[in-house]
Amino acid sequence: MDRQIGKTALLVMDMQQSIVARYAMDEARWRPFQTAVRAAREHGVQVIYVRLAFREGYPEVHAGNKMFAGLAQYGGATVADAGTQILDEVRPEPGEPVVTKVRVSAFAGSGLDVLLRARGIDSLVLCGVSTSGVVLSTLREAADRDFTLTVLSDACIDADPEVHRVLAEKVFPRQADVLTAEEWANRLF
Structure with a gap:
């Protein structure tokens, strides 16, 4: 199992100020994320953080992009802005x-694939905000790139609990193992 762990990375995605601020986060909601990060570190699993941010002036944002055009107009989402920084509750070491x-x-314009391939990583464990956003998009693209996948169902959050449930119970299992953070951590021992 150690050989497999050395080839695994935990992706902690969009756990940044501006995105998480949209959700009610209490200690119970943080626990699965913290469990996953702690277990990964204790067992030599590479932890990689993914955030959404743009260069000054938003040159990457097309005016016709419904999701991101507003960010370019109102600002606050550049690499230097406080809203794009990873939260202290799961901060990188x-x-x-x-x-x-x-x-x-997580693959879009990020260099993530190069980083993973350079480290010999072929298995990804996904967690983040939101289930129907970064988790779904990253899972689909990672599956197309032939990564072995695990999704930590309780370390994913979505604005719509029913959408989260359908994805975790019906969609994700077609391409990934779906476990809780505790179940995954226990498999590392």
Whole structure:
């Protein structure tokens, strides 16, 4: 199992100020994320953070992009803005990469694939905000790139609990193992 762990990365996605601020987060909601990060670190699983941010002036944003055109207009989503920084509750430790993406998928414009391939990683464990956004988009693209996938169902959040349930119970299992953070952590021992 150690050989497999060395090839695995935990992706902690969109756990940044401006995105998480839209959700009611209490200690119980943080626990699965913290469990996953702690277990990964304790067992030598690479932790990689993914955030959404743009260069000054938003050159990556097309005016016709419904999701991101408003960000370019109102600002607050550049790499230097406080809203794009990873939250203290799951903050990166020195040596843990922070990848910046410019679309919904963690792979979009981020260099994530190069980072994973350079480290020999072929298995991804996904968690983040939101289930129907970054988790779904990243899972689909990672599956197309032939990564082995696990989704931590309780370390994913969506604005619509029913959408989260359908994705976790019916859609994700077609391409990934779906576990709780605790179940995944226990498999590492």
